[in-house]
Amino acid sequence: MSGPLLKMTGITKRFPGVLALNNVNFEVAPGEIHGLLGENGAGKSTLLKILSGAHHPDSGSIELAGQRIMLDSPHQAQAQGIVTIYQEFNLVPQLTIAENVYIGREPGNPILFSWRKMAEQTRAVTARIGIQLDPMTQVRDLSVAEQQMVEIARALSMQSRLIIMDEPTSALSESEVVRLKQIMRDLKAQGLSIIFVTHRLEEVMDVCDRITVLRDGHNAGEAEVKVIQIPDIIRMMVGRVVDDLYAGQHALPVDQSVALQVKNLRRRINKQDPHAIVLHGISFEVRRGEILGLAGLVGAGRTEIARAIFGADPLETGEIFLDGQPITIRTPQDAIRHGIGLVPEDRKQQALFLALAVRENASMAMLPQLSNALGFIKARDEATLMETYRQKLNIRMATSEVKVRNLSGGNQQKVVIARWLALQPKVLIVDEPTRGIDVAAKAEVHALLHEMAASGIAVIMISSELPEILGMSDRILTIREGRLTGEVFRKDATQEALMALMAVREGAS
Amino acid sequence: MATQQTALSASPPKAERRDATRIIGQFAPLIFLFVLIVIFAIATEGRFLNPLNIFNVLRQVSITGMIALGMTFVILTGGIDLSVGSLLALAGMAAAIAFKGTNQNTLSLETTDAVGLGVAGAAIMAMLVGTAGGFIQGFAITRLGIPAFIVTLGGLTIWRGLTLILSNGGPISGFTPDYRYWGNGLIELPWLTELVQSRVAIGIPIPVIVFLSFTILAYVVLRYTRYGRHVYAVGGNPEAARLSGLNVKMITLSVYMIVGFFAGLGGFVLSARLNSSEAVAGIGSELDVIAAVVIGGTSLFGGEGNVLGTAIGALLIGVLVNGLVMLNVSSYIQQIIIGLIIILAVAFDRYVKSRRRA
Ligand SMILES: Nc1ncnc2c1ncn2[C@@H]1O[C@H](COP(=O)(O)OP(=O)(O)OP(=O)(O)O)[C@@H](O)[C@H]1O
Ligand SMILES: [Mg+2]
Numbered sequence: 001m002s003g004p005l006l007k008m009t010g011i012t013k014r015f016p017g018v019l020a021l022n023n024v025n026f027e028v029a030p031g032e033i034h035g036l037l038g039e040n041g042a043g044k045s046t047l048l049k050i051l052s053g054a055h056h057p058d059s060g061s062i063e064l065a066g067q068r069i070m071l072d073s074p075h076q077a078q079a080q081g082i083v084t085i086y087q088e089f090n091l092v093p094q095l096t097i098a099e100n101v102y103i104g105r106e107p108g109n110p111i112l113f114s115w116r117k118m119a120e121q122t123r124a125v126t127a128r129i130g131i132q133l134d135p136m137t138q139v140r141d142l143s144v145a146e147q148q149m150v151e152i153a154r155a156l157s158m159q160s161r162l163i164i165m166d167e168p169t170s171a172l173s174e175s176e177v178v179r180l181k182q183i184m185r186d187l188k189a190q191g192l193s194i195i196f197v198t199h200r201l202e203e204v205m206d207v208c209d210r211i212t213v214l215r216d217g218h219n220a221g222e223a224e225v226k227v228i229q230i231p232d233i234i235r236m237m238v239g240r241v242v243d244d245l246y247a248g249q250h251a252l253p254v255d256q257s258v259a260l261q262v263k264n265l266r267r268r269i270n271k272q273d274p275h276a277i278v279l280h281g282i283s284f285e286v287r288r289g290e291i292l293g294l295a296g297l298v299g300a301g302r303t304e305i306a307r308a309i310f311g312a313d314p315l316e317t318g319e320i321f322l323d324g325q326p327i328t329i330r331t332p333q334d335a336i337r338h339g340i341g342l343v344p345e346d347r348k349q350q351a352l353f354l355a356l357a358v359r360e361n362a363s364m365a366m367l368p369q370l371s372n373a374l375g376f377i378k379a380r381d382e383a384t385l386m387e388t389y390r391q392k393l394n395i396r397m398a399t400s401e402v403k404v405r406n407l408s409g410g411n412q413q414k415v416v417i418a419r420w421l422a423l424q425p426k427v428l429i430v431d432e433p434t435r436g437i438d439v440a441a442k443a444e445v446h447a448l449l450h451e452m453a454a455s456g457i458a459v460i461m462i463s464s465e466l467p468e469i470l471g472m473s474d475r476i477l478t479i480r481e482g483r484l485t486g487e488v489f490r491k492d493a494t495q496e497a498l499m500a501l502m503a504v505r506e507g508a509s
Numbered sequence: 510m511a512t513q514q515t516a517l518s519a520s521p522p523k524a525e526r527r528d529a530t531r532i533i534g535q536f537a538p539l540i541f542l543f544v545l546i547v548i549f550a551i552a553t554e555g556r557f558l559n560p561l562n563i564f565n566v567l568r569q570v571s572i573t574g575m576i577a578l579g580m581t582f583v584i585l586t587g588g589i590d591l592s593v594g595s596l597l598a599l600a601g602m603a604a605a606i607a608f609k610g611t612n613q614n615t616l617s618l619e620t621t622d623a624v625g626l627g628v629a630g631a632a633i634m635a636m637l638v639g640t641a642g643g644f645i646q647g648f649a650i651t652r653l654g655i656p657a658f659i660v661t662l663g664g665l666t667i668w669r670g671l672t673l674i675l676s677n678g679g680p681i682s683g684f685t686p687d688y689r690y691w692g693n694g695l696i697e698l699p700w701l702t703e704l705v706q707s708r709v710a711i712g713i714p715i716p717v718i719v720f721l722s723f724t725i726l727a728y729v730v731l732r733y734t735r736y737g738r739h740v741y742a743v744g745g746n747p748e749a750a751r752l753s754g755l756n757v758k759m760i761t762l763s764v765y766m767i768v769g770f771f772a773g774l775g776g777f778v779l780s781a782r783l784n785s786s787e788a789v790a791g792i793g794s795e796l797d798v799i800a801a802v803v804i805g806g807t808s809l810f811g812g813e814g815n816v817l818g819t820a821i822g823a824l825l826i827g828v829l830v831n832g833l834v835m836l837n838v839s840s841y842i843q844q845i846i847i848g849l850i851i852i853l854a855v856a857f858d859r860y861v862k863s864r865r866r867a
Contacts, residue, residue: 336754353745364753371735
């Protein structure tokens with residue numbers, strides 16, 4: 001190996017009120033998978049946006065294979081062979097896979113480009129990452145993981161040298177993650193370099209060759225993955241030791257009566273939406289002070305159960321009892337009135353108001369309590385609420401008046417959690433509560449969930465990370481294809497036991 | 510450490526410049542308006558700045574401005590209302606009929622005054638009709654799920670047709686002075702009249718006062734109340750709003766009622782100003798109204814914007830028309846210039862905002 005493929009030197013980037021990157025150096029060798037790590041808001045995405053031409057650094061230089069380059073636009077970055085797989089995909093849903101891969105660069109004659117050629121070439125690049133998809137399939141019919149594969153195929157078709165993946169695994173199921181990691185290794189074997197951002201450190205240990213850690217916009221360390229352990233990475237990221245992830249158990253409240261009981265939740269096949277997931281008579285209960293984990297593969301129906309209880313989707317049949325009393329929930333408003341909260345799984349689509357300030361996002365569900373009889377918002381109460389949860393959740397931002405779109409992903413998630421914690425619900429359903437959150441913040445969220453349970457709230461937690469489910473839950477329900485398949489208590493819960501209950505049986509329908 | 514310091518000391522000037530663009534960003538429409546005023550003041554050798562002319566401009570923009578306030582609510586939720594011009598005519602006609610107690614176009618005041626509902630009755634009638642029209646459209650949008658563009662495009666012709674039926678196609682004119690006061694009255698400013706030695710009394714026109722009062726009210730509602738916050742939330746992300754417990758349908762319905770209310774108010778004021786309710790009143794005015802909102806920096810996608818911007822946007826259009834007329838620019842060329850300025854103003858606003866975000 002002669003010198004690094006990429007060398008970024010002295011990169012500084014300032015946003016109004018925030019120094020996002022302060023004199024950061026970053027090097028990637030040819031043919032390596034390089035982990036870029038750091039807490040939420042450390043500056044990872046900002047560094048990568050500079051590399052993809054979306055942001056301009058205030059100072060610093062970038063060299064690619066020894067040549068100094070200017071990246072003034074995403075187009076230039078692509079021309080240099082630097083391709084980014086965005087978290088929000090840039091695919092056109094109505095077009096086919098082939099069209100998406102070659103969009104803007106259709107092969108052949110510019111007017112009558114050759115469909116056949118495009119399909120062939122697409123098949124060739126998809127074969128390189130070992131996926132079998134008909135290039136003529138419309139992208140909207142693909143799963144999230146498959147769409148990501150299409151993005152990667154597009155990157156490959158551009159003769160890229162360096163692929164940037166900013167949190168590619170956070171929306172994938174375990175088995176999809178395994179497949180993505182395999183693709184990453186294959187690409188590395190073909191000589192490409194990959195920059196990989198993730199908050200799941202096991203993934204780092206598994207696929208990365210080297211890591212660079214950022215902390216508060218500074219370089220906090222670099223290392224060969226061979227010679228380090230997860231606790232070392234955490235120490236570099238956080239600057240201190242974070243003890244025991246998924247920290248054990250919580251105290252139990254005196255009153256442990258059943259808070260919520262659902263009976264026979266059903267959702268029928270919906271002809272208009274073929275992807276809709278069906279529920280076949282789900283019944284369970286959750287007690288005050290209990291953390292109930294819902295485990296299952298992506299698409300098993302966990303989210304649908306949560307949405308049904310919260311009134312977000314219409315139900316066909318089903319009864320819901322709160323404190324033993326039957327209640328009717330038709331809309332989220334009803335649920336909130338009864339003290340049921342939901343932290344939804346997709347913060348950008350379902351929770352955030354990107355153009356509003358952090359404060360306005362945090363208080364959105366609390367406005368009835370925060371306003372006076374005339375409907376005026378009590379500014380001081382709102383500010384107090386914001387400040388309380390900023391401290392409690394350690395939300396990092398210049399001020400609570402910045403638009404929430406300017407926060408890093410993990411801090412955005414904390415704002416959503418703050419919105420629901422502020423309501424002090426009786427039952428809180430959290431759907432993937434720590435998706436995209438860094439280790440330290442994750443420990444904080446876990447501690448908070450325990451704290452809430454200890455104070456008598458019934459918590460229902462959905463997570464695709466088995467260690468999280470296992471570490472947090474007092475009791476776990478497994479779900480498969482819209483049916484409950486098992487109930488496991490904390491003392492008996494093992495990864496294998498859960499996997500067996502969650503897995504799709506061969507030959508079953 | 511040493512290198513860090515150089516990096517740091519290199520950045521402040523840039524940061525300051527960025528802060529400056531951020532501040533400009535908030536006032537982009539205002540700056541644009543100011544520049545226009547200066548240009549016209551110079552080009553007309555000061556005639557443009559004559560208080561009589563200034564108040565004239567203000568009077569002219571106040572009706573468009575009022576409706577644009579309501580339109581801001583609608584556009585903030587991500588909607589649109591194309592029917593405001595027709596609704597204005599319908600409400601103006603309803604006011605005239607309520608006042609006269611007949612839809613016969615009679616100029617005799619004494620006879621009709623006795624049967625009608627009086628000025629207050631006429632004004633209330635106009636606002637009720639406007640609000641009801643907004644309710645019907647809002648209902649179709651939220652309950653029947655028809656896009657606002659389609660519903661209000663339908664409304665545009667339906668309300669106009671109703672107006673023509675009500676009035677038998679002609680105008681209804683001739684109101685009492687206390688009715689006309691709402692269009693032509695002044696709060697006189699004797700010192701100003703004296704100062705500029707004007708032969709006619711100078712004062713703040715009543716429509717301007719109505720417009721400014723409602724601007725302040727709308728500003729307060731949007732900025733300080735729960736309802737206002739909800740409007741932004743629904744426009745910013747309707748699904749997130751629903752999952753935060755907001756009644757998205759009610760909020761959406763309400764903004765169409767608000768714009769309807771303002772169209773009704775505008776219809777009343779216009780009939781008072783013209784001393785006549787015309788079946789053809791307000792044709793094409795939806796475009797001015799929407800332009801005012803957009804020039805004022807409100808995003809057509811919803812969720813971003815405010816009514817102060819809208820008021821400035823309305824003023825900007827009024828100043829432009831007035832200035833061009835004063836300069837004897839042919840009305841054909843005027844239209845081209847106005848169109849260009851609208852695009853330019855919005856482009857400037859977007860440019861400054863994008864700088865702010867980067
Ligand atoms: N456009 C912007 N305007 C203002 N501040 C910004 C902007 N983009 C990022 N920031 C700020 O810069 C800092 C770094 O953010 P960045 O998104 O790079 O973090 P990150 O390391 O990717 O975090 P995460 O793991 O949560 O995704 C944060 O404090 C963030 O609030
Ligand atoms: Mg990030």
